[in-house]
Amino acid sequence: MSHHIVEFKDVFFRYPDGTQALGGINFRITHGESVGVVGANGAGKSTLLQHMNGYLMPASGTVTIGDLRLTKRTRQEIRRKVGIVFQNPDDQLFMPTVFDDVAFGPLNLGMDEASVRERVNKALCMVNSLALRDKPPHHLSCGQKSAVAIAAVMAMEPDILAMDEPAANLDPKSRRSLITLLKTFKHSKIIASHDLDLILDVCGRCIVIGDGVVVADGPSSEILSDRALLEENSLELPLSLQRR
Amino acid sequence: MTFDEKYFDIGRLDRLSYGETFVHRLDPRAKVIGTMLFLLTVVSFSKYEIAALAPFFLYPMLLVTVGEIPVRFIIKKMIVVSPFAIFIGIFNPILDTRTAAVILGVSVSTGWVSFLSILLKFTLTISVALLLIATTSFSGVCHALRRLGFPALFVSQLLFLYRYLFVLMEETMRIIRARDMRSFGKRGTGLRVFVRLIGILFLRTVDRAERIYYAMLSRGFAGDMPALKRSRMVLRDLAYLSVMIACLWVFRFFPITEGIGRRVQELLR
Numbered sequence: 001m002s003h004h005i006v007e008f009k010d011v012f013f014r015y016p017d018g019t020q021a022l023g024g025i026n027f028r029i030t031h032g033e034s035v036g037v038v039g040a041n042g043a044g045k046s047t048l049l050q051h052m053n054g055y056l057m058p059a060s061g062t063v064t065i066g067d068l069r070l071t072k073r074t075r076q077e078i079r080r081k082v083g084i085v086f087q088n089p090d091d092q093l094f095m096p097t098v099f100d101d102v103a104f105g106p107l108n109l110g111m112d113e114a115s116v117r118e119r120v121n122k123a124l125c126m127v128n129s130l131a132l133r134d135k136p137p138h139h140l141s142c143g144q145k146s147a148v149a150i151a152a153v154m155a156m157e158p159d160i161l162a163m164d165e166p167a168a169n170l171d172p173k174s175r176r177s178l179i180t181l182l183k184t185f186k187h188s189k190i191i192a193s194h195d196l197d198l199i200l201d202v203c204g205r206c207i208v209i210g211d212g213v214v215v216a217d218g219p220s221s222e223i224l225s226d227r228a229l230l231e232e233n234s235l236e237l238p239l240s241l242q243r244r
Numbered sequence: 245m246t247f248d249e250k251y252f253d254i255g256r257l258d259r260l261s262y263g264e265t266f267v268h269r270l271d272p273r274a275k276v277i278g279t280m281l282f283l284l285t286v287v288s289f290s291k292y293e294i295a296a297l298a299p300f301f302l303y304p305m306l307l308v309t310v311g312e313i314p315v316r317f318i319i320k321k322m323i324v325v326s327p328f329a330i331f332i333g334i335f336n337p338i339l340d341t342r343t344a345a346v347i348l349g350v351s352v353s354t355g356w357v358s359f360l361s362i363l364l365k366f367t368l369t370i371s372v373a374l375l376l377i378a379t380t381s382f383s384g385v386c387h388a389l390r391r392l393g394f395p396a397l398f399v400s401q402l403l404f405l406y407r408y409l410f411v412l413m414e415e416t417m418r419i420i421r422a423r424d425m426r427s428f429g430k431r432g433t434g435l436r437v438f439v440r441l442i443g444i445l446f447l448r449t450v451d452r453a454e455r456i457y458y459a460m461l462s463r464g465f466a467g468d469m470p471a472l473k474r475s476r477m478v479l480r481d482l483a484y485l486s487v488m489i490a491c492l493w494v495f496r497f498f499p500i501t502e503g504i505g506r507r508v509q510e511l512l513r
Binding site for chain 2: 050053055076079080083084086088090091092093094095096097100103104105107108109136137138152153156
């Protein structure tokens with residue numbers, strides 16, 4: 001199948017203050033692949049994710065999602081295909097109750113009431129949070145907020161799931177259940193994280209970014225065991241591969 | 245009161261609204277309409293009216309009892325905002341010195357009467373507004389306003405205010421804690437540092453607003469906040485509204501207090 005492809009070709013991006021964030025990014029992710037994006041702080045991971053659904057537009061180069069090239073006109077269409085989960089769930093849960101928040105996306109897609117309810121219930125079940133549906137987000141714990149934020153994105157039934165530091169702020173148990181959850185998704189996944197063990201667990205492929213370019217791209221098991229490469233990029237071996 | 249206490253206090257008003265009483269279960273639209281009519285009726289009295297306002301205290305008292313709301317909490321909240329009403333009325337006794345009545349040899353000026361009237365109206369309106377929030381979830385009030393035809397932009401502003409009030413408070417709390425931890429004694433708690441803190445808070449808020457907008461766009465936001473119909477007006481709500489309107493009408497146009505006074509006088513005679 002060709003419609004779940006993500007392709008970046010020579011993507012450049014510069015912030016208004018002059019910082020060059022992306023300096024010619026090239027990669028291609030095929031259907032059903034799950035890819036980890038790693039790199040030092042400020043390497044351009046978040047900027048890269050923000051290009052995936054057209055929040056930021058490349059200064060030059062092309063981003064292609066499925067058979068659509070990202071332009072101002074195709075942006076709305078692309079946002080239906082790519083679901084992005086943010087690092088800070090407070091930024092993402094903006095409605096007064098969990099139910100309203102998860103329903104926000106489906107309602108914007110113009111679905112009728114019955115199917116919206118069904119979608120919301122399904123998405124909340126998926127992350128084991130159905131009991132939270134009537135709570136306001138400010139009464140949830142961090143782990144619960146993350147779970148609901150994922151449900152809110154899953155309720156749109158995106159083809160591609162992009163996540164920015166999904167395990168930040170989670171306790172080990174919530175992190176473990178997140179990993180189990182991520183493994184059950186059959187979507188194409190792109191996960192930007194410093195949690196290299198999570199990437200090793202969930203993603204078959206790993207892309208290392210440094211100073212806005214792709215430094216390395218290959219199977220996670222190979223890349224994440226290359227001590228020299230990782231240390232060059234302010235990273236270290238995943239804990240599970242460290243032997244002392 | 246320290247900042248932390250204040251913060252949890254706001255949370256308390258919010259928590260009260262999750263109750264499960266008859267008042268809580270009424271349709272938010274019915275309560276919003278009822279409250280508005282109540283407010284309009286109370287402020288429609290002339291500025292020297294005192295006796296006719298008395299029966300209106302029945303409504304907040306009923307809400308407190310049936311809704312199981314702690315009275316002291318509501319009174320405390322009212323005291324916090326009372327300076328506004330006091331400053332509006334405080335000059336009336338000085339400016340308006342015509343004699344209204346002579347009680348036990350002391351002449352009472354119309355200024356004092358109108359001051360008292362302002363205080364009574366203030367007590368009635370603020371307590372009922374607070375009780376509306378304490379017995380109805382904030383999102384319920386917002387959806388009610390939206391469905392009663394208030395502009396979408398206005399309602400979504402209210403929704404965001406409610407949602408991010410708590411986030412912003414936490415942010416402020418963290419900043420203040422960080423400052424206190426590193427300012428030993430008086431240094432560092434001065435005005436200059438405070439002004440900078442406000443600046444930082446503002447910048448963080450702008451950044452957050454941008455991220456929230458991004459999150460909204462990512463989920464297909466196109467200008468209007470969609471909402472599901474969640475409640476229906478049932479018989480209970482209509483009954484509440486009709487009793488409310490009937491009582492307001494009677495209290496407004498018939499001198500209840502005076503009537504009761506006369507009956508009592510007759511009985512005593």
